Amino acid sequence: MSLIEIILVGIGLSMDAVAVSMSNGMVYGTLPRRKWPLAPLFFGLFQGLMPLLGFFTGTLFAKYIDCYAELLILLILGFIGGKMIYDGFKGDKEKAEERVLSLKLIFFQAVATSIDAFAVGIGFCAINVNIFFASSLIAATTFILSSLSFCIGRKFGDLLGNKAEIFGGTILVILAIKAIL
Template identity: 45%
Template sequence: MNVLSIFLTGLALSMDAFAVALTLGIKATNKDKKNIALKAALYFGGFQGAMPLLGWILGINFTQYIQKFDHWIAFALLSIIGGKMILDVIRDEEDEEKEQSATTSNKEFVLLAIATSIDALAVGIGFAFLKVNILNAVLVIALTTFVVCFMAVFIGKKFGELLKSKAELFGGVILVVIGTSILLEHLHIY
């Protein structure tokens, strides 16, 4: 597998993280957007790089066990976080400082990073079969995701300014849709 193939794999793997980072950008304040962009890039890039390494280490012995429940974990995490964002809009919470700290907490970033990088675990297992240089692959995937997610927060911030009050609702819906999409895809419903 050449560097271009690994880059394209990293780009494909980063799309869920891109969508989530876009959502984080929608809700970000001007003051916090750089901090959120850096956190999103670090967490998502780090997890997207670590998961293929973990998958590569686990190898084929555990594939059947991981694939049985990975989509449920992603669905649950994204739906819970997206659902909370939707409920915040419905409740019309005006405490912006409270809402902002909830979306930028390290715990939430970890949960989102896990939910969006589970598919990278399966890719890592595939890398074991292909005899890919795993360190090069991990580095390319992590850096690709880092750049994509960093930019996504700024794109989301611009998009959020256009949507104004509906931005958080839209972001919550995006997360629930991504989680549902992951679940339906793995259940072969579409």
């Protein structure tokens, strides 16, 4: 597998993380600058870790993960997005100022957006690929794209004001529904 092909796989895998990062940027745009890299770092780490796990576990657990992957994504992103929409419609200004992008939330977002990377790792078993190089490149690609999308999301969040949380939550719910279609 060539360098370009691995980068394209990384871009494809990172699209869910990019969408979630953009939503995070819209909703949690007031996050201090030093904390901005947290979510992209988690997304990159999990997008890089999952192909490794998939590669080394091979097909041993693949059928179980594949059976429940869509449901897990639906539940996690659907719940987070639904809560964001609910909070957005509440429209409580104090609530908006209290919003915190917690490590727990970032963790669940990272897991939900990287489950498909596990299956890619299983696929890498069948071809001649340096899994450590591929996983590192996928992680770096996801980190870069997620960082950029967070910044773009911040700009949209500034434009949308209080509606950013509703819009961001809607994006997450759409991703959750897309997972089961």
